[in-house]
Amino acid sequence: MAHARGGVNDFTIRIANVNGTGSASANGLLMRSVFRMGVPVCGKNFFPSNIQGLPTWYEIRVSDAGYLCASGRVDIMVAMNAQTYDKDLAELSAGGCLIYDSSWPRDKQLWRDDIQIVGVPLARMCNERYADPRTRILMKNIAYFGVLAALLNIDMRVVEQLIQEQFGERKKHLVASNLEAIAMGYDYALEHLACPLATRVEASDRTAGHVLMDGNTAAGLGNVFAGATVGAWYPITPSTSLMDAFGNFCRRFRINPETGAKNYCIVQAEDELGAAAIVLGGNWGGARTFTATSGPGVSLMSEILGYASFTEVPMVLWDVQRTGPSTGLPTRTQQSDLISAAYASHGDTRHALLFPADPAECFEMASSAFDAAERLQTPVIVLSDLDIGMNDWMIPKPQWDDTYQPDRGKVMDQAALEAAAEFHRYADVDGDGIPYRSYPGVHPKGGFFTRGSGHNEKAQYTEDGGDYVRLMERLRRKMDGAPKHLPAPVVQRANHATQDGIIAYGSSDRAVLEARDKLNASGRHFNYLRIRSFPFGDDVQRFLDAHERIYVVEQNRDGQLRTLLLNELNVDKQKLLPALHFDGMPISSLNILAAMAEPDAREAAA
Amino acid sequence: MAHARGGVNDFTIRIANVNGTGSASANGLLMRSVFRMGVPVCGKNFFPSNIQGLPTWYEIRVSDAGYLCASGRVDIMVAMNAQTYDKDLAELSAGGCLIYDSSWPRDKQLWRDDIQIVGVPLARMCNERYADPRTRILMKNIAYFGVLAALLNIDMRVVEQLIQEQFGERKKHLVASNLEAIAMGYDYALEHLACPLATRVEASDRTAGHVLMDGNTAAGLGNVFAGATVGAWYPITPSTSLMDAFGNFCRRFRINPETGAKNYCIVQAEDELGAAAIVLGGNWGGARTFTATSGPGVSLMSEILGYASFTEVPMVLWDVQRTGPSTGLPTRTQQSDLISAAYASHGDTRHALLFPADPAECFEMASSAFDAAERLQTPVIVLSDLDIGMNDWMIPKPQWDDTYQPDRGKVMDQAALEAAAEFHRYADVDGDGIPYRSYPGVHPKGGFFTRGSGHNEKAQYTEDGGDYVRLMERLRRKMDGAPKHLPAPVVQRANHATQDGIIAYGSSDRAVLEARDKLNASGRHFNYLRIRSFPFGDDVQRFLDAHERIYVVEQNRDGQLRTLLLNELNVDKQKLLPALHFDGMPISSLNILAAMAEPDAREAAA
Amino acid sequence: MSFITKPHVVRVEMPTNALGLTMRDYEGGMSTLCAGCGHDSVSSAIAQTFFELSIPPHRAAKMSGIGCSSKTPAYFLRTSHGMNAVHGRMPAVATGVAAANRELHVLGVSGDGDSLSIGLAHFVHAMRRNLNMVYILENNGVYGLTKGQFSASADIGSTAKGGAPNLQQPLDPLQMALSAGGTFVARSFSGDKHQLIPLIKAGLEHRGFALIDVISPCVTFNDHVGSTKSYAHTRDASRELFPTDFVPPAEAIEVELAPEGTTPVKLHDGSQILLRQTDSGYDPTDRGAAFQAIVEHQARGEILTGLVYIDRDADDMHASNETCPKPLVDVPFAELCPGSDALERLMAGFA
């Protein structure tokens, strides 16, 4: 176990609790307080796949240096859950600090001598102060926040301000009661404990221009800005909050204040097959329509994805990935739907993928996804994950360019159809493999028949082998040309010339950046390519060509991006070294360094 | 266009007709007559995706040399369908013979002078002889058979025998009427035409010990012999006749003649998701249970496949592939579900695949599939295709070894459970990654809980990352060991030492053999490896290592087997040259030679 | 029978409708179904309905799944957008289309296989949503396109072509609809255009999900003696609840006083359905009674036809959602995108 580094503005605190007890607001308050003090911070929630009564952890990393990903260490453990006390004690990094509820005596055998142990009689304090059992439980969380505030040197003015904002005028009575509970913990700590700890927060100025946001919220918002009007979904963790966010923002921005009329329509479908079918129909009807789901949903949607790509109907699908296969670990993260998504459905298929790395890109890629889907007339699958989607990330404040106009691609509108001599839905007029489409209801000349069976340029039924081969080759050509319509990879070069590279994507990005800095410090230099879309463009091929040895960092067992690289590009398998992490926890730089030190022997040999 | 070779016992005849007119029996009669005369033959049916009134073709290849696959040529065209006359005329190989219905005059412009043209007034003859319109249509087909019999020198005693067998005692009246119609055509031809043609049949002795059978029939029969008791399915072309055959053979072999009780249960499910779920439940319950479907069904079944592999429940699924993606060309063949099947479902998954090359292997692999599925406790997908499944193949007469006992794998029965101290469903007792299972209802000690979520060795629920990684690594190890339980590849070495190889699978086999002989004749020598299963074993890796240049012959657009080879084994991409054919028609040696001559530039470069 | 008076044409000119279009303009590609298939009659009834109602063909969206029945949208309304979706999912695809463009006349055509097995959940949930569409279920008791397996609507005891009887409980689309809150529940017969066309018209004017179960015999696989979905049996066993006439809005004003012996049912656009009263006292707005009536006929081996149930008051999907009156597809981007200022204000809450 790594030695705790803990110190000013550089530590990780983990709070162990029971779900359904309302600890989320206390945890959020702590994170936001740090953020408001100008210190970079992020928060990750580890929760069980049930509703009430099982262990849950919240982890906050404070990092002046801006390493806002899992740290792989715990400097302060707040052990509020007796059920997991042993485990929590064991996971505290050496030199760290354990805070526990000393209302009841704890078995000394369960102590360690390489850590600092701080007991606070929280339950007793709350039981003395409050009569109602539910209030006791809720206030215990607020009280431990007070203790932490004192120990960590949190600015109480910031806290007060946050509490005011949280409850506002309408719930004013709660402001006082919460502040009182905080003060109870705070005062106790000041009186009985050595405050602050060495591991603490000092005000700084590194969060200006930033916000704290989770990826599902950002994606929901991004879809509002992208002009999506129809959302269809079936609830599934961890994607549910994405459509919830879309709905909330629509209620805010898309209801006519006078008439109450809604500029959007959200359909809770009967299942994922239905949700995908609604997305197909909505886009075919001309409205930007999307869905959000997770792995099992992608499996169920695959027939529709195959249909949409073969009939060239745009679709946007957000896959907030969780740990698979099957039901897997529904409340844990992973990047393991790449192959299912890229080649979804029987027959020769290939779909466009986007890989946002954080909530900022979730916001941006909502528009990119629709633009690409409509430009290419094909499904675009955005592969987010639970870590991005449901955790709190510090990101640069999202900006919007008011000159943005959606790229609806090649659409024959009323005027174009009126002027056209004829309209052939699947004719490759421009030689780029992308035909022209039309929406229903616009013009008699625009009418055509969409079918998943064989069809010719005029959208007529055909079983002719020649027609079929022509269609399939055009579709391949079209997708070969996709990269120019998709977000380009981001390359970060080392300060020293090097033959070594790292390829990663999505939520691994920040951990890779931290790992790269560490490697750099030890004299190992890596150029870093972050993939943002599939199919890959020439820039990816060039990166492969330019390096001797490339670690492919992924959060899955089988190196799925590596498979896509091998299949789609031209690269010697030996030089692509899998660096894998797949236990469902957000990836840390330590995970990456460990994986690089021991590349999977089987894979490396193969 | 290749010059027609046509000659004694070496030609291809294509009969153009309209579907729903009952031409199948005449075509079958012709094929069987040739077969009974001791001359190797096969028949392929090209039919539309509707029920009545559209063009249909039947193609019979006669080949003393035993090249029983599509020939890529037409030596004799029987143009019975006015609708397709132009196309049929055009597709006749130079030097070939066109037989048409001369009842109505044909436009001379539509004739060719590099062929022989034979007119027979079939409709007129039938209209004169028969009054009822339906009889006229049916008898026209029988009459053209008579004409062909004379032209091709078919032995009339063989024909009479076949007609007797076909109608038997019960439909005796039909024997006479059919023979009469045959005689009408036969006599006309003898009288008016130069019989026999140079292109004709001479009795031989090369079909002894063989039978004519389609792959779906063979697979249905194989499943009866494999001891399958439950079949669940949802109708879909071209797999429907597989479950039909299973049902027919069960009615013959599996009903207690005294009580009428059935030793089997076939369920027509509500859809493919249901069919897959039934297969899951049946195998979990301890009965050998299978389904048959085609591409769209595989897409729909993928969630269940992921579940079964993660929970280690055996399943057997026959995918009779058709031309994809989506609905595609439902009555055309293809090999394009490899990737969807091999990596079906979200998350890190890998499934076992079998590739029968002909109906003989369909029969055998029915048992192999169950043995492997139960030994490995995982789904096994048998990738047949429309060409194998629905066409008539000459194969060595299937044999059955009465000492065969099904390999049910590691099952704890009543006695074993009674004796065991404890039973842990997912413990890797033997170190091969394969745990022990138990059937429900057998013994209280055998009870366990199956779930698609995280589970430990004792089948208990867990969200622990360590438990999860252990499980995933065991599953990988288990599948790495799969090849020894799967049919090994077949290697055919060239007579000359060579660095050149061919890899193929499934229904391409016979065309590869013919192409290889042709290449050989022109001095190019190829070793040939036929893949019969996935994951690949060491033998495949050795073949890759031992060759400089390997053509991978496939019936799909994207080189899906090549993708699997690249991903799973260690091979330089450049040396795997895709030789692809994917227009939905059965592959011929000419297709292969053409594909080899022009390897897809894009792929070869990549 | 329709109240729209057909122009009396004396010369060989084709009659035109209010848009100046002829029946030709409402036809489609050549059918590839078997000669005599019931589905072809339904196609021509649909074409005639749209012609008579003078609906511009391109304002319709023809949706279907997979099956012989689902092929038919290619055989009418040539200039409409149409879609053969995947098997069973059409009701959900149609939901998307209707969501995108509430002004389209969404017409679904499906089969008993497509709707009652693989697509059952979608079919039922589209009814729950009260999606504004006409849904024609061409019901022949078999999977025609895959060569005649029993479908879920096959009656117990009805025999397959080979003679084997069906042994499973049938699913009756009407009973399904009544239990799923369907708001327009009707049955007809492909062989009875006089009944079918007014029902389709009424369905088109109904603001919500209009289910019309049309017994449409499969001549190739299910038209033999012993089948309860054959032409002969359907003709014999059909019992029309009461003859239904359709009165378009303009004329409806004139017939404000419904002819004696008829009950007028007003639809949303002002048109009416006239139900000729029988002495049964049947009330087509009583869901329980409608189910009773169907089950009783079924028990007697009879097939109840006509408009069995209607609920005009239920909100359709857009009404429940309070969607803006303009089709979403036509709302300009400027009205959809909140813009940079709104974003800036919003972000204050995340800092």
Added chain:
Amino acid sequence: MSFITKPHVVRVEMPTNALGLTMRDYEGGMSTLCAGCGHDSVSSAIAQTFFELSIPPHRAAKMSGIGCSSKTPAYFLRTSHGMNAVHGRMPAVATGVAAANRELHVLGVSGDGDSLSIGLAHFVHAMRRNLNMVYILENNGVYGLTKGQFSASADIGSTAKGGAPNLQQPLDPLQMALSAGGTFVARSFSGDKHQLIPLIKAGLEHRGFALIDVISPCVTFNDHVGSTKSYAHTRDASRELFPTDFVPPAEAIEVELAPEGTTPVKLHDGSQILLRQTDSGYDPTDRGAAFQAIVEHQARGEILTGLVYIDRDADDMHASNETCPKPLVDVPFAELCPGSDALERLMAGFA
């Protein structure tokens, strides 16, 4: 109430059943549901039923889908095989299990989300097949496990925790069952063991698909004022059709003359259900009337409970199929494989 007399226990020893097992042997793992969740009461009712009927736990197969409700099979009958399948597909998985082994007591537990949305087609088709199983649908009007979205069984106007009302037509499992040919159609309440246990017993003895829709409140997301699936509302609005008692076979002989005021309904193994007559003259074998009764109660805002409909004469899946009496899993391979001689003879037809 059950007729099985509970032994009067004086000492602290646990009561045993005919197999010598105690209730402990019928329990399962610790529940991880919310304290007070209705589903936990159903689990204990199931355990008690199996205990009282003295069914060896390992002769049961506990099948479920995904959801809080679907988790519960882990919380009773520890030594039974159990399966949490994928979401919605349990009825089909159970079909396979029952096909393989007709002697297992197949018990399905599902939720309103699992059965009425994603799994609707499977649920309905398992009823059509009259699969021999007890199917308990733990109905709380919401998707509990995904945090409280409305399910398809939510009533119009019932409010979500946040206050928003449901606007879509509800699907009532009983109405669905009646329209799908269900043969045992019952409803109960997780809070009413006295009604629930006899129904489960009767369901276990019914040879066919026994649907028991159990209103089982979700305390976390759907137990507030305004919800029509709360404890309070369910208690208030429930109307028991008639009290149902279950009489096991042995005792059934004794009560051959049913107590006055009760109607006995014989089940296949000789046991009986006693329906206490009310003055309504209700006939639980009249499908149309059953639907009527449900709809009428629904219209009044009431929830009809009890055994609403039964058809004891319909064949179950194996009876229709004429499957051999021995479970297929137990038929020796020698009886399944025709062998080489048969193959040789058969091949003559292919030469």
